[in-house]
Amino acid sequence: MEWIALANPSRFLALAERLLPWLAAATALAFAAGLYAAFFVAPEDYQQGATVRIIFIHVPGAWLGMLGWAIMSVAALGTLVWRHPLADVALKTAAPIGAAFTFVCLVTGALWGRPMWGTYWVWDARLTSVLVLFLMYLGLIALWRAIEDPARAARAAAVLTLVGAVNLPIIKFSVDWWSTLHQPASVFRVGGSTIHPAILAPLLVMALAFTLLFATLYVSAMRNEILRRRVRTLRLLQVHAAQGA
Amino acid sequence: MTRRQRRLFLIGTGVGVLAIAAALVLTALRDSIVFFNSPTDLVQKRVEPGTRIRLGGLVKTGSVIRGGNLGVRFAVTDGNKEIAVAYTGALPDLFREGQGVVAEGALDGAGLFRADTILAKHDENYMPKEVADALKRQGHWKDGYGAAAAGSAR
Numbered sequence: 030m031e032w033i034a035l036a037n038p039s040r041f042l043a044l045a046e047r048l049l050p051w052l053a054a055a056t057a058l059a060f061a062a063g064l065y066a067a068f069f070v071a072p073e074d075y076q077q078g079a080t081v082r083i084i085f086i087h088v089p090g091a092w093l094g095m096l097g098w099a100i101m102s103v104a105a106l107g108t109l110v111w112r113h114p115l116a117d118v119a120l121k122t123a124a125p126i127g128a129a130f131t132f133v134c135l136v137t138g139a140l141w142g143r144p145m146w147g148t149y150w151v152w153d154a155r156l157t158s159v160l161v162l163f164l165m166y167l168g169l170i171a172l173w174r175a176i177e178d179p180a181r182a183a184r185a186a187a188v189l190t191l192v193g194a195v196n197l198p199i200i201k202f203s204v205d206w207w208s209t210l211h212q213p214a215s216v217f218r219v220g221g222s223t224i225h226p227a228i229l230a231p232l233l234v235m236a237l238a239f240t241l242l243f244a245t246l247y248v249s250a251m252r253n254e255i256l257r258r259r260v261r262t263l264r265l266l267q268v269h270a271a272q273g274a
Numbered sequence: 275m276t277r278r279q280r281r282l283f284l285i286g287t288g289v290g291v292l293a294i295a296a297a298l299v300l301t302a303l304r305d306s307i308v309f310f311n312s313p314t315d316l317v318q319k320r321v322e323p324g325t326r327i328r329l330g331g332l333v334k335t336g337s338v339i340r341g342g343n344l345g346v347r348f349a350v351t352d353g354n355k356e357i358a359v360a361y362t363g364a365l366p367d368l369f370r371e372g373q374g375v376v377a378e379g380a381l382d383g384a385g386l387f388r389a390d391t392i393l394a395k396h397d398e399n400y401m402p403k404e405v406a407d408a409l410k411r412q413g414h415w416k417d418g419y420g421a422a423a424a425g426s427a428r
Contacts, residue, residue, distance in 0.1 A: 072402035076368060081400060110281045146393045147366030153309035191289055195296050206300075208308045208330060210376060215398040225401035 037115055038255045045252040052245040059238035066231035074228065083141040085232055088216070089239035090134035094162060095197055096243070097127020101169075102194040105187035117183035118258070120190060121173055122250035126243060128166035135163060146210060154203035155211035158196060165193040179258065310376045313355040323381045329357060330376040330395065338371055350375060350387070357381075361389040368394035 067085040074081035101123045107116025138156070139149040150156065169189055176182035204213045216222045222229055275283070300307065310330030311319070321327055329350055337349040344363055348371075349356045359377050369375060374395030379388045401409075 072404070074400050075403040075406035076396070077400075084400070106282075106285065109285055110278055145366065145368055145396050147369075148391075148393055151309065151393070154307050191285065192292060194289070195293050199296070199300070207304070208310050208312075210309050210393060210395060212396050212398045215400065218398075223398045223400065225405055227402055227405075228400045 037113075038118070038258075041115060042252060042255055045248050049245065049248055049252075052241060052248060056238060056241040056245050059234065059241050063231065063235040063238040066234055071231040072227050077145060080141060080144055081228065083137050084228075085235045087134055087137040087141060088232060089236040090130050090137060091159070092236060093239050093243050094127055094131030094134050094159070095200060096240075097123050097130060098162060098166075098190070098193060098197060100247075101127065101190045102197075105190040105194075108183050108187040109191075117179065118251050118254045120183060120186055122254050123247060124166055124169045124173070124186075126246050126250065128163060128170065130239070130243065131159065131163045131166060135159060151210050153209040153211060154207040155200070155209045158200045158203050162193070162196055162200060165189070165196065169193070179261075312352040313350055313357045314352055316357060316381070317355050321381060323383050326378070326380050328376055328378050329359070329387055329389075330374070331356075333369070333371050333373055333375050335371045350377060357387050358385070359387045359389050361392050363390075363392070365392055366394040368396060 063085070067082055071082065071085070073079050101120050104116045104119035104123065107113045108120060138159075142151075143149050169186055172186055172189060173182050176185060201214075203209060204211055215224050216229070216232075224232065310328035311321075312331055313329065316327070316329060331350040331352045334349040334351045334356055337347075339347045341347070345360070346362070346365065347358065347360050349358050351357075359379075361377065361379075369392065374397060376393040376395055377387060377389035378391035378393070382388050
C-alpha cells in the first residue's frame with residue numbers, strides 16, 4: 030500500500046528537482062540585494078542609530094518562524110483529515126527550519142534589546158510567547174524522534190501542531206492585549222506601517238530573501254525526507270524477502 | 275457525513291474548545307501577564323509600599339533631575355496620573371524625556387517609587403534622522419513619536 034502512496038511524492042520529487050536550482054538562485058539574488066540595502070542604503074534610525082539594522086534580520090526571522098508553524102498546521106490537517114503521506118513529510122520537515130528561524134529571531138532580539146531596552150531578556154507576553162513557540166518546535170522534533178513508526182509519529186505530531194497553533198494569534202496580538210516591553214506591530218497594523226519607506230523597503234526585500242531561503246530549505250528537506258522513506262521501504266522489503274527465502 | 279468531514283468537524287471542535295480554554299486562562303491571568311502597570315493602575319490598585327512592581331509610562335517632559343553619583347529623579351506619567359521615581363545607576367540609551375520607560379522597584383512610604391532597574395521602551399516608529407528633523411522643523415511632529423506610548427499598551 031505504501032507503493033500507491035509513492036505516486037504523488039514521485040511527482041513532487043520531479044517538481045522539486047526542477048524547482049530547486051531556481052529557488053536557490055533567487056534566494057542568493059534576494060539576499061545580495063537585501064543585505065546591500067540593509068547595510069549601505071538604509072538610513073540610520075533617529076533614535077536607534079545603526080542598531081536599527083538588526084530588524085532586517087529579526088523581523089523576517091520572526092515572520093518565517095511563525096509561518097513555519099502555520100504551514101505545519103495546514104499539513105497537520107492533511108495528515109489527520111486526508112491521511113495524505115506528503116502531508117506527513119511536509120509536517121516533519123518544516124519543524125527544524127521553523128525552529129531555526131525562531132531561534133534567529135530570539136537571538137537577534139536579545140542583541141537588540143540590550144542596547145535599546147537595557148536588557149537582553151524580559152518575561153513579557155511577546156517574548157515569552159515566542160519562546161514557547163521555539164520550545165514547541167523542539168518538543169515536536171523530539172516527538173518525531175521518540176516514535177519509530179512514521180505513520181503514528183505523524184498522527185501524534187499533527188495533534189501537537191494543532192494545539193500549538195493556538196499560540197500563533199497569541200504571539201501576534203500579545204503586544205495589543207497586554208502591556209509589554211516589546212513595541213507594538215509596525216508593519217501589519219490597522220492604519221498602515223509606521224516604518225519610514227527608506228527603512229521599510231530594505232526590510233521587505235530581506236523578508237523576501239528569508240522567504241525564498243525558507244522555501245529552498247523546505248523543498249530540499251522534503252525531497253530528502255521522501256528519499257529517506259523510500260530507502261526505509263526498500264530496506265523493509267529486503268528484510269521481508271530475506272525472511273521469506 | 276463522510277469520515278473526512280467527521281474528522282474535520284472533530285478537529286475543528288477540538289481546536290475551538292482549546293482556543294476558548296486558552297482565552298479563559300489568559301484572561302484570568304491578565305494581571306500577571308501584563309509586563310507593567312500604569313501610574314493610574316498603581317493608584318487604583320492601592321499598591322502597598324514595599325511591594326515589588328513594574329511601573330510603565332512616559333518620562334514626563336521637564337521632570338528629569340540628575341543628581342550626583344548617577345542618581346536621577348523623574349516623573350512617570352500616563353497622561354492621567356503621575357508618580358515620582360528615584361533611581362541610581364546607568365540609564366539605557368533610549369531613556370529621555372517624553373520617552374516610554376519601565377521602572378522596576380517599589381513605592382516607599384512617602385509615595386516615591388524607588389526603582390532598581392530602568393528599561394527604556396521603544397515605540398513602533400522607525401524613521402531616518404533627517405526625516406525626524408524635518409518633521410520637527412515643519413511642526414508636524416506628533417506627540418506620539420519618540421514616546422513608546424504607554425497608552426498604546428493600555
